[in-house]
Amino acid sequence: MPDTILVVIEQREGTLNRVSWETISAGQAIAAATRWTLEAAVVGAKVAELASEVAAKKVAKAYAVESPKLEPYTPDAFVAALKQFITAKQPKLVLMPHTYQVRDFVPKLATAMGRTVISDCIGFKHESGKLVFTRQMFQGKFSADVSFASEAPWFATFQNGAFRGDKAEAGASAAPVEPVSVEIADNLVRNKPQEVFKEAKQAVDLTQAEIIVSVGRGIKEQKNIELAKQLADALGGDLAASRPICDSGWLPMDRQIGSSGQTVAPKLYLALGISGAIQHIVGMKGSRTIIAVNKDPEAPIFEIADYAIVGNLFDIVPPLIEEVKKAKAGG
Amino acid sequence: MKILVCMKQVPQKDAPLKLNETGAWIREDVSYEVNEPDAYALEEALRQKEQHSGEVVVITSGPARAQQVLREALAKGADRAIHLEDNAFVGLDAFNTAKAFAAAIKDEKFDLIFTGLQSDDYGYAQTGVVLAELLGWPHATIIMQIEKKESGIRVKRELEAGYFQFVDMPLPAVLTIQSGINKLRYATLIGIKNAKNKPLRKVAIAEVKSAIGENLQKIERLYIPQKTKKTEHIEGLPAEIAKKLVDKLRNELRVL
């Protein structure tokens, strides 16, 4: 039997999480490099339809791994189902998107099988027959190439945005879909999840903002937020922040940009004292122009900035406010 | 409730990091601090204890310098500390770190174990969940609220894109805590003084050696990420930078 790569697709209540196409894309790239066979599995209560959707992509086979106990999602049921399935199919490599749901169960799954997960990868390399995965470390300040030092199955998860979902190749013809029903014991599932909900409507909508001045921990103290506010006002823009600023209560939560805040795409995003952790970047990388002010020349935010100002924001911002005011006054 | 909090010492957020001779790790002569979500995990444990009584124990694995995070936790109100002390702990993967913790606490009976949701250095986002599986306990991740119930607890999980979910679960359990779950306290002078007399158990690597094995994954090399975007640097004195930037904003970006 040839070595296989298994992509586990994420779905909620019959809707496919689009980030799964990125993982298919990653799987196709690894399959091309290694000549291993690519297969995909959708896991849930009723997922045959989704499995057919996945089977339209260039994969050798799609599985619908089903049990009524897989809805709603719980880590206990997912691990039981996938452990059974993976033990039976023996893929060499199992790929998933690094979503909140996958983070919740994949370390448990790997541990239950005596294996490990290389998590939150941004790429892979196939070097003289050896597969290594690239992931960020030290909050994005370094990249690391990481290899498996254990037996297959190997587990790896890919960061949101690491591969292009729209580049997932369609197959010449639809791949076969195989239904697989898994047994999950009655008393196995311990967590009782309630309905998923969204907190009360946000008061501030930054998605329409054209200019955003965003502050990070480099602002040091709550009272200094005023400085950023003055710059935002001078530019006629809105004030936003990284998560730690909102966690500290210096600005309300609805001004937070990032994976657990708002996703914005203004004409101008001015980042003041923000390091550029991936969870922040996913919320603002679509901005047309990014200007970053940071005293650390190695700060990851500079990797995506159009304009970089290496320096102390407390030196840079005051004259900037004055210049902007002058320009606006027609100077 | 008896709660264990896993607290890791990591390089300070704005410490300048350099590669060491192996090219697979950093030079360790930098300043360190407590991993941010772990500080929130400790705060949450202290609050739970204040409400429901019990005990808060903190644990770390790492070299002698890591004792600092335990000292700070004791000063903030933790009752006692466990230090798996050895340089070798720094290089363990999440699987083996969790195995070492499980071995070190095998004679204890905790109701809850808190970890941070991920570490700033490795960023595995795994240690807590692996530990739960090794202990055979249920777990929940990215927790923003914990409420004790008749039987067990109700926790609030953060999901993507502003969604949340409550989950009811039995005890004992492992929870991975998200930053921002509460407001952190400062250590008081009296707290710092009292901390000196609180118990701190040291565990040598030999004591847990039989529990841990070879790493299951290996860092081949560490490097500065390649840039993908063309970035223009704006340099000069602050006043010059301000002028140049406003010129760009007006004439190139046309936002002024």
Ligand SMILES: Cc1cc2nc3c(=O)[nH]c(=O)nc-3n(C[C@H](O)[C@H](O)[C@H](O)COP(=O)(O)OP(=O)(O)OC[C@H]3O[C@@H](n4cnc5c(N)ncnc54)[C@H](O)[C@@H]3O)c2cc1C
């Ligand atoms: C599941 C999860 C979800 C998350 N969701 C989000 C999210 O939605 N949004 C978000 O932002 N984060 C989120 N985070 C947190 C994220 O990982 C980072 O911790 C956070 O973005 C860091 O914020 P920061 O850049 O403000 O702080 P730091 O990383 O501390 O960076 C501060 C920066 O300021 C610079 N600086 C310091 N002083 C000065 C000065 N005087 N002048 C100029 N520069 C200075 C420093 O060099 C440093 O680069 C999430 C994390 C996780 C694990």
Ligand SMILES: Nc1ncnc2c1ncn2[C@@H]1O[C@H](COP(=O)(O)O)[C@@H](O)[C@H]1O
């Ligand atoms: N060496 C360590 N000492 C103490 N706690 C740790 C250690 N490694 C991991 N942890 C805990 O596990 C969490 C997740 O770490 P990680 O799996 O590396 O992302 C951290 O936030 C800590 O609470």
